[in-house]
Amino acid sequence: MAVFTEVSFEEAAAFVSTLDVGQLTALRGIGAGIENTNYFVSTTQGEWVLTLFERLTYEQLPFYLHLMRHLAQRGIPVPEPRSDDNDQILHQLNGKPAALVNKLPGGHQLAPDLHHCEQVGEMLARMHLAGADFPLAQPNLRGLPWWQETVPVVLPFLTDDQKALITEELAFQTELAASAAHAGLPRGPVHADLFRDNVMFEGLPGRERLTGFFDFYFAGVDTYLFDIAVCLNDWCLDLDSGRGVDERAVAFVAAYERVRPLSSTERRLMPAMLRAGALRFWVSRLWDLHLPRDASMLKPHDPTHFERVLRARIATPWHPQGQRDE
Ligand SMILES: Nc1ncnc2c1ncn2[C@@H]1O[C@H](COP(=O)(O)OP(=O)(O)O)[C@@H](O)[C@H]1O
Ligand SMILES: N[C@@H](CCOP(=O)(O)O)C(=O)O
Secondary structure: OOOOHHHOOHHHHHHHHOOOOEEEEEEEEEOOOOOOOEEEEEEEEEOEEEOOOOOOOOHHHHHHHHHHHHHOEEEEOOEOOOOOOOOOOEEEEOOOOEEEEEOOOOOOOOOOHHHHHHHHHHHHHHHHHHHHHOOOEEEOOOHHHHHHHOOOOOOOOOOOHHHHHHHHHHHHHHHHHHOHHHHHHOOOOOOOOOOHEEEEEEEOOOOOOEEEEOOOOOOOEEHHHHHHHHHHHOOEOOOOOEEEHHHHHHHHHHHHHHHHHOOOHHHHHHHHHHHHHHHHHHHHHHHHHHHOOEEEOOOOHHHOOOHHHHHHHHHHOOOOOOOOOO
């Protein structure tokens, strides 16, 4: 479970008393998640999520927390960090950096259909536009330099066939990132981990409405196309086979484009970026599996899923409707 750092009721009560959210009435550790310690917090004024950051530092965190605040203040449904009397949104609890955000209503949609994909696509585009004037900058800390650093670390755990695939793909992505086409891709703050378990929906089955995006702690400045590719590799994929579901991808991209049309370079580089999205999570899952922080507490995600996705994305490139490789 994802409670790495225990917080007692008394500690949490003292903490929330500084954030003008009423008095603590209940505190419950959250089992899901793999990065941070999370608690659901009930107070006399509502429901909140308390996060103690286990890996991110005081230097890195302002980017994420201020991005969430920036987006929330522009009408994007994301959790907004609570500030104290000094307008600080990054706090400290039990020796760890900490934040308290509002709890989004609803639940995850783990078996998405077209109308879920359309809503995520549309909101992703709205989020990209709303984040364009965000003044802070921080790279995607799980971008190419991290893959280059981490692939050699996980290589000893792989078969020869896997080693060849991961090494060749890293070379391909390194070349892509150095290209003029890549340099011309529109970029800005991106979520970079907008999987099914980081989006909330509520409503009657078949008529659910998106209520928000959360877990911005892999966000960073990167290409919008990378964010789209990460989404397509989760929302528009058959998890059993690892293969893309074209119908869902078409619906997702069409909804995105109703808000922010893709450039011709974004269309052309979509297949390469879908490969980048698959590589990114194959590498991080291998790293989490083979070099865990505390193996007894975590159930790592299956890396072979993204190996399969990468192989499928290489074998069957997917382009937005009507487009072909130039
Ligand atoms: N703002 C929020 N609103 C509602 N639920 C949340 C919120 N933040 C986290 N959660 C819940 O906590 C779980 C774990 O959070 P997550 O951010 O995925 O953890 P981690 O950062 O460790 O990966 C989520 O699956 C979700 O159920
Ligand atoms: N989405 C990533 C893992 C990140 O975990 P999260 O719980 O913070 O979303 C994956 O599936 O590998």
